[in-house]
Amino acid sequence: MKILTILGARPQFIKAAPVSRVLRKHMEEKIIHTGQHYDANMSDIFFEELHIPKPDYHLGVGSGNHGKQTGEMLAKIEEIVLNEQPDYLMVYGDTNSTLAGALVAAKLHVPVIHIEAGLRSFNKKMPEEINRIMTDHVSEYLFCPTDTAIENLTTENITHNVFNIGDVMYDAVLYNRELAKEKSNILAEAGLTAKNYHLITIHRAENTDDIENMKNILDAFSKIEEVKVWPIHPRTKHKLADYGLNLGDVPNLKVIDPVGYLDMLTLEANAKKIVTDSGGVQKEAYFMKVPCVTIREQTEWVETLSGDANILTGTDTEKILAAVQKEVNPEYKEVFGDGQASEKIVDLISKK
Numbered sequence: 001m002k003i004l005t006i007l008g009a010r011p012q013f014i015k016a017a018p019v020s021r022v023l024r025k026h027m028e029e030k031i032i033h034t035g036q037h038y039d040a041n042m043s044d045i046f047f048e049e050l051h052i053p054k055p056d057y058h059l060g061v062g063s064g065n066h067g068k069q070t071g072e073m074l075a076k077i078e079e080i081v082l083n084e085q086p087d088y089l090m091v092y093g094d095t096n097s098t099l100a101g102a103l104v105a106a107k108l109h110v111p112v113i114h115i116e117a118g119l120r121s122f123n124k125k126m127p128e129e130i131n132r133i134m135t136d137h138v139s140e141y142l143f144c145p146t147d148t149a150i151e152n153l154t155t156e157n158i159t160h161n162v163f164n165i166g167d168v169m170y171d172a173v174l175y176n177r178e179l180a181k182e183k184s185n186i187l188a189e190a191g192l193t194a195k196n197y198h199l200i201t202i203h204r205a206e207n208t209d210d211i212e213n214m215k216n217i218l219d220a221f222s223k224i225e226e227v228k229v230w231p232i233h234p235r236t237k238h239k240l241a242d243y244g245l246n247l248g249d250v251p252n253l254k255v256i257d258p259v260g261y262l263d264m265l266t267l268e269a270n271a272k273k274i275v276t277d278s279g280g281v282q283k284e285a286y287f288m289k290v291p292c293v294t295i296r297e298q299t300e301w302v303e304t305l306s307g308d309a310n311i312l313t314g315t316d317t318e319k320i321l322a323a324v325q326k327e328v329n330p331e332y333k334e335v336f337g338d339g340q341a342s343e344k345i346v347d348l349i350s351k352k
């Protein structure tokens with residue numbers, strides 16, 4: 001059996017690492033890297049650190065508006081699918097690379113396997129929400145991380161070949177947590193002490209692409225007295241430069257380049273709180289039992305909201321501040337599976 005896997009953006013490399021490891025014990029896999037993310041610290045570092053097999057194809061699509069970026073991927077992926085004739089095409093999550101892969105395969109009648117299916121924010125202004133809905137509706141096998149995701153698909157009348165296998169990101173965390181303790185030296189490198197800082201990540205278009213939102217967010221960060229560390233996403237860095245907003249004005253803030261996965265796990269595990277708008281980072285905060293504040297109005301990961309383990313603030317400065325300062329003591333539950341999602345996916349595909 002031959003699987004053609006589409007990867008393109010940072011979180012997809014991390015999700016694919018555990019799945020690929022198991023998959024290759026049982027079947028042939030070929031990887032297409034669309035090139036959506038291309039900086040060494042947004043791409044290569046994950047392939048090296050997580051021992052993800054080198055992509056068989058690199059499309060070098062790069063950045064651009066949605067139409068240009070997705071369109072270029074469609075044309076290039078189509079050629080490869082026609083040549084490779086895979087049994088299945090596998091996509092992860094909700095990026096433009098996900099949508100491009102799914103659309104090509106569906107039109108060529110190659111069954112699509114969607115990992116992290118069924119997530120919904122119910123906000124169609126998010127490009128990710130469009131990508132998820134479209135991908136789920138053309139997929140043949142839908143692997144969901146939570147019961148909520150299954151319910152979302154049921155509401156949209158998608159019930160065939162839908163499985164809750166748990167979250168592959170949980171597999172990745174369990175596999176790499178101890179390794180991170182051994183190998184990462186990021187706390188010393190960044191001059192941080194455990195549980196004495198907040199970790200920040202911001203990159204959602206709905207935040208970065210609006211100067212007022214970014215001003216409000218930075219105002220909140222200025223009012224948080226504790227040390228803060230922010231591995232900054234290139235999108236955010238470019239936008240702040242365009243707006244003329246200077247992070248040097250925020251007291252006690254250490255801005256660093258994007259870090260590798262082992263360093264990120266270390267920063268997360270040792271943070272006092274995590275302040276983010278990332279999907280994956282919200283979940284990792286939950287896995288690590290570190291309280292999270294999410295600078296968004298909605299989340300797909302509703303399970304994390306229980307007991308204020310994760311608090312949604314939107315971009316209101318005072319709400320962000322109040323959430324960061326709030327003392328919480330949540331009860332963390334096993335709602336993201338048992339860390340064996342990759343095995344379950346491969347097992348289910350093998351039986352088809």
Ligand code: UD1
Binds near residue numbers: 094096128
């Ligand atoms: C993309 C995904 C988003 C995901 C995120 C993970 C879409 C629509 N969005 O958002 O769902 O959460 O990846 O990080 O697919 N850039 C660089 N170097 C890089 C990559 C990007 O400088 O290696 C800069 C470019 O200025 C680019 C901008 O970041 O225009 C945005 O990149 P893009 O891949 O379009 O979207 P992300 O914001 O990364």
Ligand code: UDP
Binds near residue numbers: 277279284
């Ligand atoms: N991540 C990382 N280095 C960083 C920031 C994030 O390794 O500097 C990891 C993080 O641990 C998580 C994933 O990247 O596994 C989340 O990706 P991102 O926030 O870019 O996208 P999203 O999950 O929002 O789609």
